[in-house]
Amino acid sequence: MTNTLKAPAKAPKANAETDAETPPPASPLLRFYRSSLGKKLITGATGLALVAFVLAHMVGNLLLFIGSDAYNAYALLVSNFGVVYYAFELALTAIVVLHAWVGIEIFWRKRKARPVGYSTYQSAGGPSYQTLSSRTMIVTGSVLAVFLVFHLRTFRFGTYYITQLDGETVRDLARLVIEDFHRLPYVVGYSVILLLLGSHLRHGLWSALQSIGLLHRGIRPLAYGASGAIAGGIAIGFLLLPWAIYLGWVG
Ligand code: HEM
Numbered sequence: 001m002t003n004t005l006k007a008p009a010k011a012p013k014a015n016a017e018t019d020a021e022t023p024p025p026a027s028p029l030l031r032f033y034r035s036s037l038g039k040k041l042i043t044g045a046t047g048l049a050l051v052a053f054v055l056a057h058m059v060g061n062l063l064l065f066i067g068s069d070a071y072n073a074y075a076l077l078v079s080n081f082g083v084v085y086y087a088f089e090l091a092l093t094a095i096v097v098l099h100a101w102v103g104i105e106i107f108w109r110k111r112k113a114r115p116v117g118y119s120t121y122q123s124a125g126g127p128s129y130q131t132l133s134s135r136t137m138i139v140t141g142s143v144l145a146v147f148l149v150f151h152l153r154t155f156r157f158g159t160y161y162i163t164q165l166d167g168e169t170v171r172d173l174a175r176l177v178i179e180d181f182h183r184l185p186y187v188v189g190y191s192v193i194l195l196l197l198g199s200h201l202r203h204g205l206w207s208a209l210q211s212i213g214l215l216h217r218g219i220r221p222l223a224y225g226a227s228g229a230i231a232g233g234i235a236i237g238f239l240l241l242p243w244a245i246y247l248g249w250v251g
Helices: 016-020 028-034 036-065 068-079 083-113 137-156 173-180 184-211 217-246
Strands: 162-165 168-171
Touching: 028 036, 036 068, 036 083, 036 173, 036 184, 036 217, 068 162, 068 168, 068 173, 083 137, 137 173, 137 184, 173 217, 184 217
Parallel strands: none
Antiparallel strands: 162 168
């Protein structure tokens, strides 16, 4: 019997897909950014920062219920922070862009991994917390991004009325807001947007708390309910002013 020595089998070649991939990035920061966990943490942390801003903005708006002077004084106080205020605006813009960009990346990554259209999914309800809110994050987020451009044009860069406040000439932001919300299309448009904001925040807040690891199993149902309540509270808090102005209760 002849012993034929077989040539050792060649080490399996890395599959073509792996070959085609770019080598893993050297920088730990970039590796973190590219990982699924990193992306969830980025959208979670930026999302929570945006919730804090939106909540503060909503409370600031309610000052118009006290009166135009209170509202204008608040706007003046904020703008008097000068360079700090501009730095804040810059940081806010960066946070919005990062949140949206990474959110879109997560959406595409999930879509590639699971090519079944969102619309064909049944609500899983129960412990997976899949709801209409969670499945439409990309839609509600995109609409909110477009809304922001319109919103800033209307108010931040809108007509610069002036008024007197304690003998000082200041911007009359209250007049601009009151004028705009006397128009029904604005009130209806804002109402739709604020419902979408509520939906986006309902899932976003809950998902962010989970991503950054603040929720252990026991308090999940409670946190889920609380996220919904906070989201609803923010949407309603914003909604009050346009309708109160339109109905003539304010202004
Ligand atoms: C009834 C609802 C709302 C009213 C009446 C309102 C009013 C205003 C006003 C008057 C400004 C200009 C402030 C200034 O120039 O000092 C402003 C800025 C802004 N609003 Fe709203 N807003 C509303 C809802 C929202 C929502 C839902 C969002 C986010 C999703 C939002 C995000 C912003 C941002 C990012 C700015 C720019 C902040 C800055 O540059 O300081 N607003 N809003």
